[in-house]
Every structure is written in structure tokens, then in C-alpha cells.
Amino acid sequence: MEQTSTQTGDQGLEKSVARLTPDQIAKTLGEILKSEGGARLKAYVKTCMSCGLCADACHFYLSHENDPRFSPAGKVKQTIAPLLKKKGAVDPEFIKRAALVAFTQCNLCKRCVMYCPFGVDVAWLMLFVRRLCSRLGVVPQYIQDTAHSHSVTKNQMWVKEDEWIDTVFWQEEEAAEEVPGLTIPLEREGADIMYSVIAPEPKFRAQLIYQAAVMFHAAGVSWTMPATPGWDNSDMAMYTGENEIMGRLKRAHFEAAMRLRVKRIVMGECGHALRSVHDMGNRWLGWKTPPVPVTHAIEFYWELLESGKIRVAKKLKTPVTLHDPCNVARGLGLHEKARDVMAALCEDFVEMHPNREYNICCGAGGGVINCGPPHKAERLAASSAKAKQLFDARTRGARTIIAPCHNCHGGLEDIVEHHHLGMDLKFLGDVIYECMEKPWKKDEEEQGR
Amino acid sequence: MTKAYVFAAGPLLWVSVIVFAAGCLLRLGRLAWLARKKDRPVYAYMSAHYALRSIGRWLVPMGTESMRKHPVTTVVSFAFHAAVVLVPLFLFAHVLLFYEAFGISWWTLPEEAAYAGTLVVLAGLVYFFARRLIRPEVRYLSGPADFALLVLVALPFATGLWAFHHGPGVRVVMLLHVLSGEALLAAIPFTKLSHMFLFPFLRGYMGSEFGSVRHARDW
Ligand code: SF4
Ligand code: SF4
Numbered sequence: 001m002e003q004t005s006t007q008t009g010d011q012g013l014e015k016s017v018a019r020l021t022p023d024q025i026a027k028t029l030g031e032i033l034k035s036e037g038g039a040r041l042k043a044y045v046k047t048c049m050s051c052g053l054c055a056d057a058c059h060f061y062l063s064h065e066n067d068p069r070f071s072p073a074g075k076v077k078q079t080i081a082p083l084l085k086k087k088g089a090v091d092p093e094f095i096k097r098a099a100l101v102a103f104t105q106c107n108l109c110k111r112c113v114m115y116c117p118f119g120v121d122v123a124w125l126m127l128f129v130r131r132l133c134s135r136l137g138v139v140p141q142y143i144q145d146t147a148h149s150h151s152v153t154k155n156q157m158w159v160k161e162d163e164w165i166d167t168v169f170w171q172e173e174e175a176a177e178e179v180p181g182l183t184i185p186l187e188r189e190g191a192d193i194m195y196s197v198i199a200p201e202p203k204f205r206a207q208l209i210y211q212a213a214v215m216f217h218a219a220g221v222s223w224t225m226p227a228t229p230g231w232d233n234s235d236m237a238m239y240t241g242e243n244e245i246m247g248r249l250k251r252a253h254f255e256a257a258m259r260l261r262v263k264r265i266v267m268g269e270c271g272h273a274l275r276s277v278h279d280m281g282n283r284w285l286g287w288k289t290p291p292v293p294v295t296h297a298i299e300f301y302w303e304l305l306e307s308g309k310i311r312v313a314k315k316l317k318t319p320v321t322l323h324d325p326c327n328v329a330r331g332l333g334l335h336e337k338a339r340d341v342m343a344a345l346c347e348d349f350v351e352m353h354p355n356r357e358y359n360i361c362c363g364a365g366g367g368v369i370n371c372g373p374p375h376k377a378e379r380l381a382a383s384s385a386k387a388k389q390l391f392d393a394r395t396r397g398a399r400t401i402i403a404p405c406h407n408c409h410g411g412l413e414d415i416v417e418h419h420h421l422g423m424d425l426k427f428l429g430d431v432i433y434e435c436m437e438k439p440w441k442k443d444e445e446e447q448g449r
Numbered sequence: 450m451t452k453a454y455v456f457a458a459g460p461l462l463w464v465s466v467i468v469f470a471a472g473c474l475l476r477l478g479r480l481a482w483l484a485r486k487k488d489r490p491v492y493a494y495m496s497a498h499y500a501l502r503s504i505g506r507w508l509v510p511m512g513t514e515s516m517r518k519h520p521v522t523t524v525v526s527f528a529f530h531a532a533v534v535l536v537p538l539f540l541f542a543h544v545l546l547f548y549e550a551f552g553i554s555w556w557t558l559p560e561e562a563a564y565a566g567t568l569v570v571l572a573g574l575v576y577f578f579a580r581r582l583i584r585p586e587v588r589y590l591s592g593p594a595d596f597a598l599l600v601l602v603a604l605p606f607a608t609g610l611w612a613f614h615h616g617p618g619v620r621v622v623m624l625l626h627v628l629s630g631e632a633l634l635a636a637i638p639f640t641k642l643s644h645m646f647l648f649p650f651l652r653g654y655m656g657s658e659f660g661s662v663r664h665a666r667d668w
Contacts, residue, residue, distance in 0.1 A: 047644050114666070115513075288493050332665070
């Protein structure tokens, strides 16, 4: 077995490991175990029968030609299992390897959980390892920077408060040119819906806010966005294991919704943000379910189409396939609703295999893509299983991949390019915007006549 | 020899049964207490409905995607697990011993079935042993303890078979049979064999989390 190099060129790992001492490792592990080393940790690690049945659930394993080190249980064997056994008496080099495994070789997609007879949650264990690494300061630099941004600005991309407001105004202006009378209501207290997005939207994909505004307008929904921190629902701190920051972020998010007295939060097409708002962040704050009801974009689109608030003018002709993001399918069971939405919008739908809960991960999730350029080659080296699945859908006609998640978009774009698959990517919102009935267009045409 | 046998089948049996029962209860109790202290979600999300839904699924042969992906291992596992529990509990000789001691008896397996069951157990163990050696992904995960565990399970069944056939040295073998059976029983709570009683809780929790939080299948 060839040894994979641990020379990463990632300063977040190299420099901090150089500073580590074995004492520090044992002491920090002891502290975490004391406060958080509970029944699940014990039961998962000790009940694992080393049966290897989880191996072929993991795309890392499949893509690395069945190299056992990339199997889910193999990752446990290289990280938390020896840590517990040796009570943290490991050298800094071990921690570096563990960080590499936990941060860059697991997307926390939980596919393996469905294949393990005992439901050993390897993703949960990898998060535990990440939390330990984070306490030791051993975190890939790029994702650590993102978590810092969260901590300082309560958004993922160092977006300043006025920049956020400016971007919203800018999108409002643009959209109002197309749709007379359209507004993006900031800070409208008492609206029905608070719409929240992830910070990469204002930063890189502002047109998504534009499109959402058009949809809200056409559907005649009462909505608002906060002008204060809390507008960003994303959460990379959840993936660095900095749960304390995760808690602060989610509190700001929920409090913005409460301050605006909305009935619910509707979130854009993002997977990890859903996981943070619906599953992990609320838990950390002590809420079994989110304190303000949360609706993911897929479900919201489904409602709009089902109720006829948005009508489809012409269906999309290009053959499309759907990538089920782990955090919305395996995370909230929205895969059937996504298919309903697809059926309403697209003429020619090609299923990927496997699909729904069993879909293969995009390779970007769980903060892996956020570990940045130093780990990109490694990420793409683990992409052949996904590429095969996409290629198969392509041979059956699919030309466009719909991926209702930002992370998946990033990951799949890289895979399509790397493997020369010649497919393009869309959000569901892109397709709705393209296909929806736009009553104002008719008005314009009539006026022009 | 007879004295040793009487001791092994008498007081020592009691010891092993008590270690087994108390060990299981203690470990469960400790985990339940740990969960209350440090894993609150476990209690918050545990749901009888979803737990049973998942456990049920995983008890049906070929009921899950994972099993269908590994058909041979699935068939061997189900046969092995059924036999490893049923044969010792319903073996005529075991029930007879119990009846002689306490005057209580229950249904027993026909001799042929018990015999076949024993072979299934041993064949299953050979399969698991070979699988650990041959399949790279399993070999990578396997340590000496994993192999030792297989031997530990094999001993009482192999010696039982030996005794049934009245092979040479049957008296020593019988003693070994009793001792290894007791060792196996007592080892259950403290080794990975604890999956026997932890399975419903682990599966149940994951089923609950998938059912009530994730609204998705976990099979
Ligand atoms: S959570 Fe996903 S990426 Fe991580 S080990 Fe399991 S299957 Fe592999
Ligand atoms: S995690 Fe589950 S499937 Fe994987 S080796 Fe352990 S027990 Fe087997």
C-alpha cells in the first residue's frame, strides 16, 4: 500500500502541528472526553465489529480503488479509535494525519450510517475528531478563516453590514427593471416569511437573490430579509467543530426572525445551512426542533407550484438529472418533493443511480471544499465514483444536473470539468425563474402592441 | 476430573451467568447514565415507533440496501446468528440439565436440527475468519482480538460436536465444552460480543434520528 503524503502545504496544519506537544494532546483530549465523551462515542467505537460492510458505501473508498484506509471504519481506525485506546498519548504527526482524514477525507454525508448494521455514525465520530483538532488549533487554513469570519461578522465571507445592504439594494434595482413594482423588503416587521441565504450568495451569486425576489413577487408572498447580522444561515463553524460559534450564529439567525416577528424562515438552496439550522445548531442551543419553523427552498418551491402561486409557462426541454444533496435528502427527506418540482418544470427527467437517500456525495460537502486549494487535488482524486454515476446519467441523455445545494454545485462543477463530462449545472431556482409564468411580460407585450 | 466437571457445571456456571447478566445490565446502565449526562439528544429523539421501524428492517434478511449489496455475507450472518442463539438455548441436553436441576423445561430442537445448527455456526465462523483474512477492507480493520473472538465462539460448539460424536478424550472435551461455554457467556458484556444487547439501542437511536429528524430511511 503506498503511503499517502501528509505534506499538504496547508499552513493551518503544518505550522500548528509543529507547535504541538504530546502533553497538550493528551490534556486536551482528556478535557473534551470529560465534558463530551458520552455514550454515543463509547458505543460507536466499541460496538463497531470491524466487519467492513460500510466500506462500499463511501465514495472515498470506491474512488480510491477500494483502498481500505478510505473506508468509513478505516477512518475511525486511523483517528478516534487509537486516540481513545492510548488516552491521547500520540505524537503531533498522528494529529496531523487525523486532521487530514477527518477534515478532507470525509464529507460527513452519513451514507455509511445507512449501510452499517449498527448505525455506527462515522460522520459524527469524524466531527468529534475535528472538534479535538480544532481545540488543538490544527485546522486547514481556509476553513478556519471561514469560521473566523463567522465569529467576527456572523457571516461566512467577511461581508460587511453595508455591503450586504448594498447588494440587496443592487439586486432590487436590477430586478425592478425587469419586474415593475418589485421590492426586496429589508427589515419588514410582521412579514410572513424571513428569507435567509448563505454569504456566498451576495458575494458571488447575487443573481440568486434577484431570482428569489422575482419568485416571491410573482407569488405575492409577504416576505422580508434582515439588514442586521443573522441574514446569513450558513455555518462552517459546525464543520470545524467550533460548536460555540455555531451556537452564536444560529442564535443570531433565529433572533433576527423573532425580532421581525415572521411566521417562518425560508432558506435558499443550501444543504449544510439546513443541517445547521434544522439539526445541529438548534440542538446545540437546546432546541429539539428549530424555535422558528424552517422551510427549505425545495419545500417552498413545491408549495408555490402546488398551490398555483407560481405557474409554469413552458417546461425545460433539455434533459436533466437530479443530484440529491445529502443534507436535504438524507438530512430532511426532501427528495420526493424535489422530484415533484422537477416534474412540474422539466420535460425530460433522467434519474441518476443510485438516487434519493442512496445518492453518492458531491465530494464537496462537510466543509471539504472549504478546506481550499491545498486539498483540491485530493478532493478530485476521490471523485471517480461520482463521475461514473454522472457519466451514466449522461449516456442516458442527461445534459443538465440540477443540484439544490451550493456546496454540491461547487463540487460537481469541479468534477464535471475534471472528468470532461460536458454537463452544466443549475439550481432549482434557476429553472423556476426560467420556466415560470411572468405576468408582467404579458403586460409589457400588450402595452408595446 | 469428575470433581472438576462438577465444579465447572455447578458453581462456575452460576458465576458465568451472573457475570453475563450483571455485566450486560451494568454496561447498559452506564451507557444510559452517560447518555443522560453528555448525550441529551439520545433521549430527546428516541422514538419507539422509528426505533422499531429500523430494528425491524434490519432483522429482515435482505431487508436493507447494505444486505442486498453483500448477499453471501447476509445469508451466512443470518443463519449463523439464528443458530448461535437457538442451538444452546434449545438443545435437548441443555434443557435436560436444566430440568434435572430446577424441574423446569421447555421446547427443544430435534436432534438433526441441533446438529445442523452447530455445523452452521462453525461454518459461519470459518467464513467470518476467512473473510477477515481475505477481504482487504476487513483485514485492515481486524486485530488479534477480532480473530480471538471467533475462536472463543467456536470452542463451545466444536467441543459440543466432539462430545456428541464421543470422540477420543470425551471427558476432557466435555470439561472444555462447559468451561469455554461459560467463558463465552461471561465475555459477552466486555467484548465486542456486546453488540448482542447493544444492537437494538444503537439501531434504535439511529432509526429514531433518521425517522424524526431526517425524515429519511436508514436502511
Ligand atoms: S460520512 Fe460519507 S464521506 Fe464520511 S465516511 Fe461516511 S460515507 Fe464516507
Ligand atoms: S462501522 Fe459498522 S459497517 Fe463499518 S465496520 Fe464498523 S460495524 Fe461494520
